[in-house]
Amino acid sequence: DTGVSQDPRHKITKRGQNVTFRCDPISEHNRLYWYRQTLGQGPEFLTYFQNEAQLEKSRLLSDRFSAERPKGSFSTLEIQRTEQGDSAMYLCASSLGTYSYEQYFGPGTRLTVT
Amino acid sequence: DQQVKQNSPSLSVQEGRISILNCDYTNSMFDYFLWYKKYPAEGPTFLISISSIKDKNEDGRFTVFLNKSAKHLSLHIVPSQPGDSAVYFCAASARSDTNAGKSTFGDGTTLTVKP
Numbered sequence: 558d559t560g561v562s563q564d565p566r567h568k569i570t571k572r573g574q575n576v577t578f579r580c581d582p583i584s585e586h587n588r589l590y591w592y593r594q595t596l597g598q599g600p601e602f603l604t605y606f607q608n609e610a611q612l613e614k615s616r617l618l619s620d621r622f623s624a625e626r627p628k629g630s631f632s633t634l635e636i637q638r639t640e641q642g643d644s645a646m647y648l649c650a651s652s653l654g655t656y657s658y659e660q661y662f663g664p665g666t667r668l669t670v671t
Numbered sequence: 672d673q674q675v676k677q678n679s680p681s682l683s684v685q686e687g688r689i690s691i692l693n694c695d696y697t698n699s700m701f702d703y704f705l706w707y708k709k710y711p712a713e714g715p716t717f718l719i720s721i722s723s724i725k726d727k728n729e730d731g732r733f734t735v736f737l738n739k740s741a742k743h744l745s746l747h748i749v750p751s752q753p754g755d756s757a758v759y760f761c762a763a764s765a766r767s768d769t770n771a772g773k774s775t776f777g778d779g780t781t782l783t784v785k786p
Contacts, residue, residue, distance in 0.1 A: 561714070590773070599675075599760050599776030600715065613773065648714055658703045658764045660774065662714030 559583055561663035563649050569669045570639055577635045578666045582651030589632050590660060591624055592648040593617065600648055606632060639670045674698045675763050677777035685785055690748040692780050694761030697742065701763035705774065706735060706746050709758045718759075719746070751784045758782075 562581045570576050582589050587608050592600035603622070604614045608629035618624075621639075626632040636643055646667050650660035676695045684690045694704075702723040707715035721728040721735045721744065728735050734747045748755055758781050762774040 592776075597680075597778065599677075599762075599778045600774075602773050602775070605773060650714070658705060658720065658774070659717045662707075662716070664712065664714050 561649060561651055561661050563663040563666050565666055566664060567667050569671065572641060572670055573638055575635065575637045576639060576668065577633055578647055580632045580649030580663060582649070583661055586651035586653045586661070587629070588652045588657070589626055590650040591634050592650065594646040594648055641670045644668055644670045672697070675761055675775050675777040677761055677780050679780050681781045681783070683783045683785060684751050686753055687750045690751045690755065690782055690784065692746040692759050692782065694744050694777055695742060696763050698763070698765065700765040702766045703764045704735070704737060704744050705762045707760045707762060709760060709779070715760055753784050753786050756782055756784050
């Protein structure tokens with residue numbers, strides 16, 4: 558299967574701990590996006606990469622959040638000093654080209670902060 | 672301020688009938704609109720899209736209509752099938768170098784198609 562994959566699918570952590578999520582996009586896609594989704598809401602944009610360059614970050618992305626895409630392939634999203642308000646589904650998507658609006662989403666990582 | 676709104680959280684229709692899902696937007700810079708379908712435990716899947724230069728796009732049972740003056744779009748599913756039961760998200764993008772395909776999503780409408 559050559560779709561977008563995310564790991565882990567579920568993560569339970571205690572408040573104050575750090576967590577890291579991984580996303581593997583479709584191999585030929587040069588753009589990679591991170592979204593956050595909470596219950597009853599649509600995905601909210603967090604950040605995106607074109608190849609290895611992080612080109613935009615939402616104001617939702619506090620300084621506790623950092624994302625990388627070191628070789629323009631997979632990406633990681635790290636949350637430091639997690640808070641209960643960070644509990645959400647974290648979705649990764651990828652797309653091809655500069656003006657490709659269709660995004661291909663992974664299954665998401667569900668984070669629960671206790 | 673929510674720039675993309677789906678005012679109906681849920682919709683229930685009978686199998687074989689038409690399903691109409693609605694979406695409103697406020698940002699005049701949006702020029703490309705998409706609908707995604709989401710099943711439980713899966714990420715959203717692209718369904719159909721429309722550019723602002725068109726007012727209708729059709730793909731099989733799915734048709735999207737765009738009314739730019741009203742800043743309104745709708746998704747029609749005819750005939751509806753039980754397998755169409757899912758959450759449908761409306762999304763909008765603005766064509767600009769800095770935007771780069773970033774989409775703004777509505778909160779979704781849960782469609783239930785009853786056999």
